[in-house]
Amino acid sequence: MNDFMNQKQVWMSWSSGKDSAFALYELQKQLNVNVAGLLTTINETHERVAMHAVRETLLIRQAEELGLPLCRIKIPYGCSNELYETKMLECMNDAIAKGVAHIAFGDLFLEDVKQYRETLLKKTSVSPLFPIWHRPTHLLAREMIAIGQKAIITCIDPKKLPISFVGREFDLAFLSELPNDVDPCGENGEFHSFIYDSPLFKKTIPVRVGQIIERDGFVFADVMES
Numbered sequence: 624m625n626d627f628m629n630q631k632q633v634w635m636s637w638s639s640g641k642d643s644a645f646a647l648y649e650l651q652k653q654l655n656v657n658v659a660g661l662l663t664t665i666n667e668t669h670e671r672v673a674m675h676a677v678r679e680t681l682l683i684r685q686a687e688e689l690g691l692p693l694c695r696i697k698i699p700y701g702c703s704n705e706l707y708e709t710k711m712l713e714c715m716n717d718a719i720a721k722g723v724a725h726i727a728f729g730d731l732f733l734e735d736v737k738q739y740r741e742t743l744l745k746k747t748s749v750s751p752l753f754p755i756w757h758r759p760t761h762l763l764a765r766e767m768i769a770i771g772q773k774a775i776i777t778c779i780d781p782k783k784l785p786i787s788f789v790g791r792e793f794d795l796a797f798l799s800e801l802p803n804d805v806d807p808c809g810e811n812g813e814f815h816s817f818i819y820d821s822p823l824f825k826k827t828i829p830v831r832v833g834q835i836i837e838r839d840g841f842v843f844a845d846v847m848e849s
Contacts, residue, residue, distance in 0.1 A: 642729035790844035
C-alpha cells in the first residue's frame with residue numbers, strides 16, 4: 624500500500640492544530656507516505672484559520688517549518704455551507720490538475736463528519752484518507768505529547784470547559800485537569816489548538832499568548848509570534 628501511496632499526490636487537511644499535525648506525522652513517519660502539501664480553510668475577513676482562530680501569518684510559519692506548500696481556501700465570515708462546498712470543490716479541481724489523488728484528515732471518531740467529507744469528495748476523483756481514525760483518544764492525546772508535539776489551546780467552548788483552559792499548553796497537566804465528560808483530544812468541539820513545535824518541524828515557532836476574547840459563543844486566545 625505504501626508504494627502505491629507514494630506514487631500518488633497526497634495533501635493534508637491542515638487545521639493548524641494537534642490532530643492534523645499527528646495525522647501528518649503518522650503518514651510521513653509511520654506509513655512513509657510522501658505528503659506533497661497542506662490544505663487549510665481561512666476566514667478571509669479576519670485572516671485567521673477557521674474555528675481555530677490562528678493568525679494566517681502563523682499558519683504560513685507552520686508550512687515553512689514543515690517544508691510543505693500551502694493551499695488556502697479563503698471563505699468569508701459567516702460563510703454558508705453551500706459556498707464552502709463550492710470553494711472546496713473548486714480547490715479540488717485545482718488539486719486534481721496538480722496530480723493530487725488523496726486528501727488526509729485528522730478526524731478521530733465523529734462518523735457524521737467523516738461521512739460528510741466522503742460524500743463531498745465523491746463529487747471529485749480525490750479520495751479521503753483517515754490515518755488516525757478510531758485511535759483511542761485517551762491514549763492518543765498522551766502519545767501526541769510524548770513524541771514532542773507542543774500546542775497551545777486557542778479556542779474553548781465555555782459551555783464545556785472553564786475559560787481558564789484557553790491559552791494553556793496542551794500537556795499532561797492540562798489533560799489531568801479536564802472534566803471527565805470532555806474528550807482528551809477535544810473531538811467533540813470542546814477545544815482547539817495551535818501546534819508550535821513538532822518532530823516534523825525544522826525548528827520551534829516562538830509564540831506568546833495575547834488577548835483573550837469571547838465571540839460567537841466561544842472563547843479565543845490570540846496566539847502570536849514572539
